[in-house]
Amino acid sequence: MSDRVDLKQFVSGFLVEADEHLSLANRNLLTVEADLKQGRPSPRAIRDLYRSLHTIKGLAAMVGVEPIVDIAHAMETVLRSADRRGGVLPARALDLLLQGVASIEHRAAELAAGAEVQPPPRALIDGLSDLEPVAVGPARSPSATLTLPAEIAERLSDSERTQLALPGDTRRALRLEFIPSPARAAEGVTITTVRERLMPLAELVKVIPVARAASADAPGGLAFQILLLTTATDRELASAVGLEVERLEVIRKAGPPAELPAEGAGETVIDEGVASRGVVRVEVARLDDALEKLSAVVVTRFRLGRAVTELAARGADVRALQQIVQESARQLRDLRGSIMRARMISVAEMLERVPLLVRGLARQTGKAITLDLDTGKAELDKAVAERVFPAIIHLVRNAVDHGIEAPEERVRAGKPAQSTLHVACFERSSNQLELTVEDDGAGVDVAALARRAGREVPTTEEGLLALLTLPGVSTLEAATTTSGRGLGMNIVKRAVVDDLAGEVSVRSVRGRGTTFVLRIPLSITIIDAFSFRCGRQPFVVPVSVVDEIVEVKPADVTRVPSGKGRAELRMLDRRGVAIPLVKLDGVFHLPSEETPARKAILVRRNGMPFAFEVDQMLGQQEVVVRPLEDPLVRRPGIVGSTDLGDGQPTLVLDLLSLSANLSRRRTDVRA
Amino acid sequence: MSVLHVLFKVAGSEYALPYSEVLHMESFAGATKVPGAPPYVTGLMQVRGRVLPVIDLRVRFGLESQALTADSRVVVVQAGKRALALLADSAREVVKIDPADYRAAPEMVSETGQGFVKSVAHAGSRLVMLIDLQKVIGEEHVDGS
Numbered sequence: 001m002s003d004r005v006d007l008k009q010f011v012s013g014f015l016v017e018a019d020e021h022l023s024l025a026n027r028n029l030l031t032v033e034a035d036l037k038q039g040r041p042s043p044r045a046i047r048d049l050y051r052s053l054h055t056i057k058g059l060a061a062m063v064g065v066e067p068i069v070d071i072a073h074a075m076e077t078v079l080r081s082a083d084r085r086g087g088v089l090p091a092r093a094l095d096l097l098l099q100g101v102a103s104i105e106h107r108a109a110e111l112a113a114g115a116e117v118q119p120p121p122r123a124l125i126d127g128l129s130d131l132e133p134v135a136v137g138p139a140r141s142p143s144a145t146l147t148l149p150a151e152i153a154e155r156l157s158d159s160e161r162t163q164l165a166l167p168g169d170t171r172r173a174l175r176l177e178f179i180p181s182p183a184r185a186a187e188g189v190t191i192t193t194v195r196e197r198l199m200p201l202a203e204l205v206k207v208i209p210v211a212r213a214a215s216a217d218a219p220g221g222l223a224f225q226i227l228l229l230t231t232a233t234d235r236e237l238a239s240a241v242g243l244e245v246e247r248l249e250v251i252r253k254a255g256p257p258a259e260l261p262a263e264g265a266g267e268t269v270i271d272e273g274v275a276s277r278g279v280v281r282v283e284v285a286r287l288d289d290a291l292e293k294l295s296a297v298v299v300t301r302f303r304l305g306r307a308v309t310e311l312a313a314r315g316a317d318v319r320a321l322q323q324i325v326q327e328s329a330r331q332l333r334d335l336r337g338s339i340m341r342a343r344m345i346s347v348a349e350m351l352e353r354v355p356l357l358v359r360g361l362a363r364q365t366g367k368a369i370t371l372d373l374d375t376g377k378a379e380l381d382k383a384v385a386e387r388v389f390p391a392i393i394h395l396v397r398n399a400v401d402h403g404i405e406a407p408e409e410r411v412r413a414g415k416p417a418q419s420t421l422h423v424a425c426f427e428r429s430s431n432q433l434e435l436t437v438e439d440d441g442a443g444v445d446v447a448a449l450a451r452r453a454g455r456e457v458p459t460t461e462e463g464l465l466a467l468l469t470l471p472g473v474s475t476l477e478a479a480t481t482t483s484g485r486g487l488g489m490n491i492v493k494r495a496v497v498d499d500l501a502g503e504v505s506v507r508s509v510r511g512r513g514t515t516f517v518l519r520i521p522l523s524i525t526i527i528d529a530f531s532f533r534c535g536r537q538p539f540v541v542p543v544s545v546v547d548e549i550v551e552v553k554p555a556d557v558t559r560v561p562s563g564k565g566r567a568e569l570r571m572l573d574r575r576g577v578a579i580p581l582v583k584l585d586g587v588f589h590l591p592s593e594e595t596p597a598r599k600a601i602l603v604r605r606n607g608m609p610f611a612f613e614v615d616q617m618l619g620q621q622e623v624v625v626r627p628l629e630d631p632l633v634r635r636p637g638i639v640g641s642t643d644l645g646d647g648q649p650t651l652v653l654d655l656l657s658l659s660a661n662l663s664r665r666r667t668d669v670r671a
Numbered sequence: 672m673s674v675l676h677v678l679f680k681v682a683g684s685e686y687a688l689p690y691s692e693v694l695h696m697e698s699f700a701g702a703t704k705v706p707g708a709p710p711y712v713t714g715l716m717q718v719r720g721r722v723l724p725v726i727d728l729r730v731r732f733g734l735e736s737q738a739l740t741a742d743s744r745v746v747v748v749q750a751g752k753r754a755l756a757l758l759a760d761s762a763r764e765v766v767k768i769d770p771a772d773y774r775a776a777p778e779m780v781s782e783t784g785q786g787f788v789k790s791v792a793h794a795g796s797r798l799v800m801l802i803d804l805q806k807v808i809g810e811e812h813v814d815g816s
Contacts, residue, residue: 537704588706626722630753632809633715633724635707641715641722649703649715649722 012283013192014063015112021052021059022108025101026356028052033094033359043087049097050079056104061160062195062207068107069157070120074128075100090131098356099124146173147251152225155208163205164227165252171203173252174234176226178243179218187242191224194241201240202230227251284382287343294339295626298332299643301325302621329622344379344522347425347433350389351375354396354423361400368407368417369400374424378433380522388435388502388520391492395437395516396423398489403441403514413511415440433522438515444468444508462606465506469493496520497657527625529652531618531644532601535590539614540623540642541601541653548602550574552613557581572600572611581611582662603655610659625652636661673769678799679746679762681728682737686759687768687792687799694747694754696762699725699739709809716756718747725756731807732787750804757807766794773801 028045035042057072075097082089089097103124107117146153146165152175156164164173178194191207198204205227214221230237234248305325312318355371362369380388399421407417422438449467450457458464468489496502502520529540530549556573572581581600585592593615600611623642628634637658641649675690695718702714702725711730715722725745730736737760744763745756773790780788789803 535704590704590706628715628722630724630755632712632726632755633705633708635705638705638707641703643717647717648701649717651703651705651715 011063011111013195014059014065015108016283017059018056018068018104018108021056022101022105023352025049025052025056026098027352029094029098029101030355030359032089036089036094041087043083046079046082046087046089050076050083053079058204061157062204063111064206064208065107065111065117066157067117067120068104069160070125071100071103071107073157074120074125078128078131092127093131096124096127096131100128145252147249148175151210152208152227156206156227160206160227164229171229171231172250173205174202174228174230174237175249175251176228176237176241176243177247177249178224178226178241179212179220180222180224181219189242194224194226194243197240197242198226198228198237201232201237202228204228282342284343287339290339291336291343294332294336295643298336298622301328301332302644305329340381341379343382345382345385346375347378347380348375350380350385351392351423351425354392357393357396358400358421361397365400366406367400367404368419369404370418370420372420372422372424374422376424376426378425378427378522380433380520384520384522387495388518391495391518392423392435392437394489394492395518396421399437399439399441399514403439403443405442413442427522428519433520435518435520436515437518438513440513443510443512443514445510446508461505461507464508465493465504468506469504492516492518497660527623527652528620529623529642530601530620531623531650532599532614533616533618534614535585535588536593537590538618538644538650539584539653540644540650541655543620545603545654545656546601547604547609549617550600550602550611552581552598552600574602574609574611577609579609579611580663581613584612584614587612587658587662601655603659605656605659605663610655610663612655612658623650623652673767675765676768676794676799677746677762678764678766678794679728679744679757679759681732681759682734685794685797685799686728687766687794687801688746688748688804689770689801690765692748692750692804694749697745697747697756699743699745699756699758701739713758716745718745718756721754723747723754723756725758726808727758728807729758729760733785748804748808750808753808755808764794768792768794768799776800 028049031045032042032049035045053072053076057069057076060066060068060072078090078093078097082093099121103121110117146161148156153161176198178191180191184190195204195207208225208227210223210225212218212221212223232240237248238244308318308321308325311321351373354373358369358371361367404419404421405413405415410419411417420440422436424436424438426434428434444464446464446467447457453467453470455467455470458467469492471490493504496504496518502518504519505517506514507517508514528543530543530546531538531540533539550572552572558571558573558578560569560571570581571578573579579602583592584590595615598613598615599617600613602609602611604610621644623644625640625642627640628638637654638651639654640652642652644650676687677690677693677696678685678687680686697718699716702716704714705712705724708714708724711727713725713727713730713736716725717723727736740760742761743758744761745758746762747754747756773792776788776791780791786806787802788800790801792799792801
């Protein structure tokens with residue numbers, strides 16, 4: 001079993017690294033395209049591209065994904081010769097290279113999904129090699145012989161064999177055998193660690209898993225054959241990976257030092273680049289694990305605080321103790337901040353694919369679009385980014401497909417043929433991010449849309465949003481290949497409002513364009529919360545959404561006549577303003593309790609007040625919110641759970657979305 | 672080859688789950704109700720630092736819920752990325768069963784059992800039912816909003 005885990009870790013490591021290089025490649029391709037339009041060469045971008053592809057090729061070879069190796073190899077060849085020509089790509093090359101990156105991304109996704117990776121597209125490989133009729137690289141003398149068992153030799157591609165046997169290479173080619181076992185795993189030695197530890201010492205050409213008869217020597221029935229190029233000694237290698245020297249075998253001796261091949265030079269630069277950045281890539285799951293453990297410490301701290309309070313109640317002098325408890329609370333907050341910062345990615349990183357997306361959409365639709373991307377400097381939690389990014393893609397697609405008109409149509413309307421799509425982001429407050437997608441297109445044909453949906457024409461922006469987010473509503477008669485039948489807006493609302501407790505707003509002017517604004521939290525955090533009782537169980541609600549907590553005096557409450565089968569609705573007279581008041585236990589179908597001095601929690605959604613009546617307020621404290629992952633318990637109005645120190649989960653409520661839900665149920669009965 | 676199975680009782684009948692699907696067993700002292708959750712979800716409980724939904728197997732199997740006793744146990748299971756707690760009347764035995772000895776449940780059983788019973792097997796001389804975990808813990812998407 002240990003070997004299976006090993007391979008999986010290995011692949012996920014590959015995916016993380018490949019992803020980074022692929023996005024870098026995309027960025028550089030766009031730079032090259034911009035340069036091309038200006039008639040400039042792009043030596044730097046081409047060189048960077050070459051490095052990215054070379055690295056991807058190497059990584060793919062290590063996990064044995066041949067199709068990616070082949071595509072990357074073909075692209076690398078084109079790029080290497082472009083580099084030699086001073087950063088000038090042959091005609092047509094740019095599109096093929098973009099296709100190439102897309103094909104690799106596609107295959108990486110297949111690998112991630114555990115699906116079978118498709119062979120490289122023939123047309124692409126042929127197209128790339130047609131670009132490059134001249135042989136590149138140092139003249140390849142018949143390669144030096146490799147001493148390799150047949151079972152391994154036959155699993156090497158031509159390019160790998162050449163790489164290993166390159167006569168000018170001053171490095172030795174070695175074969176290292178690593179046999180995973182539970183015992184080794186217990187010592188912390190897995191294929192991943194072996195690989196990581198080899199990286200600074202050697203270039204890994206390929207890692208080949210080989211089936212072995214299960215024995216005491218190879219309990220997993222599996223061995224890894226690692227083929228590498230290095231200048232390090234056997235002893236250095238063996239001690240670095242914690243294996244015996246006997247596991248090493250020279251398959252080619254070092255070549256004469258005279259002719260250092262171009263690839264070798266490139267390698268050195270890559271390694272320096274990686275090493276000098278001081279960056280460690282960590283899977284989010286590991287950070288989550290650290291956070292989880294920290295949460296446990298925070299809970300313990302609450303309990304400690306409670307115990308101190310009890311001591312004080314019994315008359316003990318707890319001042320010194322209290323100071324320590326407060327100090328530790330502050331330290332825990334700082335520690336949590338540090339971990340959360342490690343989870344943050346920049347908005348620029350999140351949106352880096354938008355230019356590529358717009359470029360592709362513009363070509364597909366024949367529309368002329370200038371993208372004005374303003375990412376700002378904000379950072380957001382990776383988990384939030386993963387949820388909000390699909391929403392942004394939908395908005396951009398919608399803007400291009402449904403918003404922006406074809407160039408000739410724009411000219412007829414007296415607008416410039418070139419349209420502008422503005423995607424911007426700024427940090428609205430310490431915990432909120434505002435993302436804007438704005439086009440200068442035709443705007444939404446509200447009347448036509450309402451007619452198709454069989455609804456009344458909305459008169460407010462909120463009404464328009466409700467109409468747009470109805471499942472199945474499309475602003476375009478025919479569904480296009482890029483944005484289907486308008487389901488997108490529904491998905492945007494779900495991701496932003498339901499999943500992230502954010503807000504969506506829309507503004508659209510016929511003939512002038514449409515603007516969508518998303519407001520989302522930067523992270524899921526420790527929050528300052530009010531705790532209260534309702535229906536015989538405690539709940540908490542973030543302080544930030546609570547406008548006010550008021551006493552429910554019978555004299556201030558008026559009953560509203562309501563239809564049959566509906567929860568009772570009342571009105572609370574608050575300084576002359578009538579506020580809808582609902583009993584939270586009624587909303588949740590929990591047993592009701594008659595308590596004296598009942599309280600209502602006031603929230604304000606889009607400026608409109610709404611009051612929830614509860615049995616009893618308990619207090620205010622910081623709580624750690626854990627999102628509820630399981631679909632069985634992810635219900636509207638509930639954002640997560642927390643532990644108030646009693647070891648029982650307490651639900652964290654989102655009264656804003658609950659109030660939205662309730663008012664929707666009441667007003668949208670025409671649906 | 673024999674594989675360890677966890678046995679648990681619901682309303683007098685015995686059920687089994689292979690050990691590979693079980694994380695651990697815990698005593699049960701009640702759960703936090705989740706408004707709007709399906710009726711067979713008793714609530715949330717905290718187990719070893721994780722917050723898990725608890726499925727009352729009695730309700731899930733179409734029976735009346737029962738007051739908790741000292742024997743009440745939850746079997747914490749892992750299904751893909753999901754971890755959940757299954758509430759049973761009792762769970763204390765671990766037995767060896769060879770998966771090769773699983774027998775398909777009689778057609779009538781799988782029909783009336785709503786597909787919850789995948790197959791049957793013998794633990795010693797007793798007949799036990801193997802449950803279809805995926806079915807029991809419900810679909811990925813629960814209709815709600």
